Amino acid sequence: MTLEVQLRHQFEGFNLDVDFIAPKGVTALFGKSGAGKTSVVQAVAGLLRPDAGRIALGGTCLFDSAAGIDLPVHRRRLGYVFQDARLFPHMSVSGNLRYAARVQGRAVDQKEEARVVEMLGIGGLLARRPAGLSGGERQRVAIGRALLAAPELLLLDEPLAALDEARKAEILPYLERLRDEAGLPILLVSHAVSEVARLATTLVVLKEGRVVQAGPTSDILSDPEAVPALGVRHAGAVIRGRLVARHEDGLAELQTCGGALFLPGVGGEIGDILRVRIRAQDVILSREKPAGLSALNILKGRIVSLRSGEGPGVMVRIACEEEHVLARITRRSAAAMGLAEGDEIYAIVKSVSVAQGDIGG
Amino acid sequence: MSGWLGEEGWAAVLLSLKVSVWATVLSLPVGIAVAWLLARKEFAGKQIVNGIVHLPLILPPVVTGYLLLLVLGRRAPVGAFLEQTFGLVLAFRWTGAALAAAVMAFPLMVRAIRLAFEAVDPGLEDAAATLGAPRWRVFMTVTLPLILPGILTGAVLAFAKAMGEFGATITFVSAIPGRTQTLPSAIYGFLQVPGAETQALRLVIVSVAVAMGALVVSEVLARRVSKRVAGQ
Numbered sequence: 001m002t003l004e005v006q007l008r009h010q011f012e013g014f015n016l017d018v019d020f021i022a023p024k025g026v027t028a029l030f031g032k033s034g035a036g037k038t039s040v041v042q043a044v045a046g047l048l049r050p051d052a053g054r055i056a057l058g059g060t061c062l063f064d065s066a067a068g069i070d071l072p073v074h075r076r077r078l079g080y081v082f083q084d085a086r087l088f089p090h091m092s093v094s095g096n097l098r099y100a101a102r103v104q105g106r107a108v109d110q111k112e113e114a115r116v117v118e119m120l121g122i123g124g125l126l127a128r129r130p131a132g133l134s135g136g137e138r139q140r141v142a143i144g145r146a147l148l149a150a151p152e153l154l155l156l157d158e159p160l161a162a163l164d165e166a167r168k169a170e171i172l173p174y175l176e177r178l179r180d181e182a183g184l185p186i187l188l189v190s191h192a193v194s195e196v197a198r199l200a201t202t203l204v205v206l207k208e209g210r211v212v213q214a215g216p217t218s219d220i221l222s223d224p225e226a227v228p229a230l231g232v233r234h235a236g237a238v239i240r241g242r243l244v245a246r247h248e249d250g251l252a253e254l255q256t257c258g259g260a261l262f263l264p265g266v267g268g269e270i271g272d273i274l275r276v277r278i279r280a281q282d283v284i285l286s287r288e289k290p291a292g293l294s295a296l297n298i299l300k301g302r303i304v305s306l307r308s309g310e311g312p313g314v315m316v317r318i319a320c321e322e323e324h325v326l327a328r329i330t331r332r333s334a335a336a337m338g339l340a341e342g343d344e345i346y347a348i349v350k351s352v353s354v355a356q357g358d359i360g361g
Numbered sequence: 362m363s364g365w366l367g368e369e370g371w372a373a374v375l376l377s378l379k380v381s382v383w384a385t386v387l388s389l390p391v392g393i394a395v396a397w398l399l400a401r402k403e404f405a406g407k408q409i410v411n412g413i414v415h416l417p418l419i420l421p422p423v424v425t426g427y428l429l430l431l432v433l434g435r436r437a438p439v440g441a442f443l444e445q446t447f448g449l450v451l452a453f454r455w456t457g458a459a460l461a462a463a464v465m466a467f468p469l470m471v472r473a474i475r476l477a478f479e480a481v482d483p484g485l486e487d488a489a490a491t492l493g494a495p496r497w498r499v500f501m502t503v504t505l506p507l508i509l510p511g512i513l514t515g516a517v518l519a520f521a522k523a524m525g526e527f528g529a530t531i532t533f534v535s536a537i538p539g540r541t542q543t544l545p546s547a548i549y550g551f552l553q554v555p556g557a558e559t560q561a562l563r564l565v566i567v568s569v570a571v572a573m574g575a576l577v578v579s580e581v582l583a584r585r586v587s588k589r590v591a592g593q
Contacts, residue, residue: 047487073490080491086484090506090590103494103502131591149492 003027003153003185007043007053007063016040016050016209025201026179026186028217030193030230035206037189041155044187045080046073057153057185074103079146080155083162085138087130093141094126100149113148119181120144120174136167140174147178154178154186160195168195175199193234197221197277205229222324224307224315227280232313232328236279239323243272251296258299258320263352276352280315283327284348287337297349299325303341306334314339318347370564372539373547376455378571380543381523384463385470385516392470392515399471400478418468422528429461429533457534458541462523469522470515477511478504510587517579521572544568 003022008015016036020027029037042048044055046062049070055063062071087096097117101108117123120140130138139159146154159175160168172195179186179199190196196203196217203220205213213226220226222237241254241261252266254274261276268274290298301318308314314334316327325347339345366374398404399411417425433440434452443449451457481504489499527545530536536546544564551561 045491047491072495073487074493074495076491077493078491080488082484082488084484086482086488088485088489088503099489099494099502100492103489103492103498145492155491 001058001152001185003044003187004054004056005040005044007040007050007055009039009043009048009050009053011039014209018204018206018209018211020204020211020214022185022187022204023202024183024185026188026199027202027204028188028190028196028200029204029206030190030196030200031206032191034208036209037191037206038157040206041080041157041187041189044153045078045155046071046076060152077150077152078155079149079151079153081139081142081146081157081159083158085130085135085142085162087133087138087141087145089130091130092126093122093128093130093133096130096141096145097126097148099145104150106150109148116144116147119177134167135163136170139163139167139171143171143174143178152184154184156186156188158189158191160192172198193221193230193236194277197236197238198275218323221277222317222326224305224317224326227307227315227326228309232309232311233281234279235315235326235328236277236282237324237326238275238277239320239325240273240275243268243270243274245270256299256320257323258301258318258325258347260297261299261349261352262296278325278349278352280326280328282350282352283325283329284350285316285327285329285333285337285339286346286348287343289346290348293348295348295350297352299347299349301325301345301347303339303343303345305341306339308334316345318345366563366567367560369538369542370547370551370560370567373542373544373564374567376458376540376542377524377544380455380459380462381520383459384466384523385520387459388463388467388470388519389512389516392467392474392519393512396471396474396478396515400475414471415468417465417529422465422526423532425464426461426529426532429457429464429529433457433460433533451533453534453537453541455534455541458530458543459523461529461533462526463519465526465529466519466522470519473515473518474508474511477508477514480511481507507590510583510590513579513582513586517575521575524568524571524575 001024006019008017016039018040029040031037039048043050052065053063061069062076063069088099091099097113098108120143122140122144125133125137125141133141143159160171163171176199188199200217203215203217204211205220205226207229212229213220218238227235239256241256243252243266244255245253247253251262251264254261254263254276266274299320301320303316304319305317306314308331312331313328314331316329316339318325318327327347395414430452431437435441435444435450440452451460485503486499489503494502525545530543531546534541536542536550542550548561548564551557
């Protein structure tokens with residue numbers, strides 16, 4: 001099932017004009033606040049009526065200004081998880097979870113409910129009222145409530161934005177399981193690159209109401225042209241590695257296309273494919289294979305492009321087989337080293353963050 | 362009881378209770394609808410509707426009563442129509458007393474319910490819609506339970522106001538003992554008769570007791586409901 005979105009809407013002092021396709025998997029709408037991400041999701045949900053456009057999910061047309069179609073919100077078959085959870089305060093957690101079945105006039109699917117409750121770890125909360133829950137618990141219940149609406153499309157509007165790092169870490173694995181188990185198209189609004197890198201299969205970058213980049217997440221994250229849209233600090237590619245060994249000092253060894261990476265605190269089984277995000281500013285380049293360095297993680301590749309922006313930095317894109325690593329170095333270093341496209345190069349990685357589970361992208 | 366209050370006094374108490382209950386119950390659905398309209402909708406003439414609703418609060422009650430008589434008297438256009446079509450007579454009947462009380466209490470009721478509507482987060486209603494609830498079910502399952510404390514407050518205020526309504530009632534339906542003489546008009550009546558102060562005082566005690574009782578009941582109910590609604 002694919003979601004097609006094409007819409008135009010004029011706000012006061014701001015024009016929204018977007019056109020993109022969200023295939024199966026997680027499609028992230030990424031951009032700064034005010035870029036129009038939430039408006040797009042609201043239009044898909046039917047909570048905002050665009051001036052013009054067409055929104056279709058699979059074979060179902062949700063909205064078409066030319067044909068005069070505007071399916072009411074309650075018939076769009078969505079699961080919408082809001083930033084602020086929006087649990088019904090006068091119902092128990094269980095009442096919230098069963099609300100959709102109640103208003104849709106169908107019997108509660110006990111098996112499905114048990115599965116969702118188990119996946120989100122909210123079994124102990126069922127009798128409680130939302131007011132007594134923590135932020136993370138609330139958000140998990142909101143996700144469960146959306147899933148139990150028997151949706152054909154999931155909309156996640158910054159589901160983690162209101163949470164601190166610890167709570168985020170608590171919920172992210174649930175969202176990953178959702179992506180891998182639910183089998184629905186998921187539209188995720190986010191302004192955090194780390195979240196996008198970890199969850200999204202497709203990335204749509206919005207800026208001032210327009211789509212500036214769209215495509216598979218790994219392609220866009222390693223595309224130097226996309227760096228200005230993502231923000232220089234956030235730029236960084238995602239590469240895949242197979243977990244090959246766990247060493248006695250607690251480090252896990254990942255085999256990637258460019259060589260071995262040694263990382264602490266990695267979960268998963270031997271043989272799993274993991275995704276690691278390497279921020280461009282955490283990479284140092286060297287022409288020769290470095291020796292006598294404390295850094296353990298050195299990847300070998302070939303420079304495919306050098307891109308300098310307005311600042312003093314140069315974004316270097318390095319390819320190893322099908323995958324890419326981005327490195328951000330100063331223009332001065334690039335000139336001193338005489339870097340050119342096609343050169344063989346070693347990337348020394350200072351720190352890596354791991355996204356567990358394979359997105360399949 | 363009727364001995365202590367006297368037949369006339371007792372009849373007035375019963376009539377006032379009947380009039381106030383009917384006034385409150387019948388104006389509640391209209392009050393909820395008007396409060397919803399004022400809280401949630403933008404339309405041409407909204408300020409006029411708002412003004413008309415609040416008019417009885419500001420006008421001298423006698424004027425309100427007289428206006429009711431002008432419109433709903435047996436020979437007035439609307440009053441004659443109601444009598445011919447439905448056999449409903451309002452002027453100088455207890456039904457008219459209920460209507461006068463309802464009109465006078467309406468602004469208080471609408472105000473309380475409107476504030477409750479404005480306090481409901483529309484985001485919750487959006488969330489209910491995304492889960493598959495059509496509009497009326499959103500209203501019944503989310504909005505209405507959440508404004509219940511406001512509805513209770515509005516109803517108790519309206520009931521208390523109806524129990525005490527005097528000016529519009531006596532103008533519209535007079536104070537016929539046993540038929541349209543409500544508690545306040547009976548008190549007033551006794552005060553006009555030399556030597557009937559004791560009876561007037563007894564009715565005063567009853568009316569204070571009813572008012573206090575209503576307040577306590579509403580307080581307890583409202584507290585219980587807000588607790589439930591706030592999710593505790």
